[in-house]
Amino acid sequence: MSNPEPAQNLFARPLELPQLLSVQSQAIVSRILVKHPSGSITLFAFDEGQSVEEHxxxxxxxxxxxxxxxxxxxxxxxxxxxxGEAILLPANVPHAIRAPKAFKMVLVMLRRPSQ
Structure with missing residues (x-):
C-alpha cells in the first residue's frame, strides 16, 4: 500500500482495519493508528513464518x-x-508471536498507572 493516510485522517469515521495495510513477502508490516504516552493502537501484518521473539x-x-x-x-x-478472536497479555510477562500462515492483527497497549 503506497502513501497511507495520515493517522489524524482516520478519526471519526468507520474503518476497515484489514484494508489499511498489506502483507508483504517475508516481512512484518506495522502501522501506528494512535500513540500516546499512556498507550497505542497499531496494526500489524505478518507474512507466513515471521515471528517476534520473546520479550x-x-x-x-x-x-x-x-x-x-x-x-x-x-x-x-x-x-x-x-x-475474530483476541487474547490479553499482562504487562511485564514474557510473550512472543509467530505466524503459521499470513495474518493481520490490531495491537492495543495500555500503560499501567504508577502505583
Whole structure:
C-alpha cells in the first residue's frame, strides 16, 4: 500500500482495519493508528513464518486477529488465536508471536498507572 493516510485522517469515521495495510513477502508490516504516552493502537501484518521473539513490555495489551491466525506465547504457554478472536497479555510477562500462515492483527497497549 503506497502513501497511507495520515493517522489524524482516520478519526471519526468507520474503518476497515484489514484494508489499511498489506502483507508483504517475508516481512512484518506495522502501522501506528494512535500513540500516546499512556498507550497505542497499531496494526500489524505478518507474512507466513515471521515471528517476534520473546520479550516483555510495561503495558497490558490485547491482540485481536483480523485475518488468518497467530500463535501467541504468554509465559511460555502457546495459544492459537484465529480471525475474530483476541487474547490479553499482562504487562511485564514474557510473550512472543509467530505466524503459521499470513495474518493481520490490531495491537492495543495500555500503560499501567504508577502505583
Amino acid at each position: 516483555t513490555a510495561p503495558f497490558d495489551a490485547m491482540i485481536h486477529v483480523l485475518e488468518g491466525e497467530a500463535e501467541v506465547s504468554i509465559a511460555g504457554e502457546w495459544h492459537l488465536v484465529r480471525a
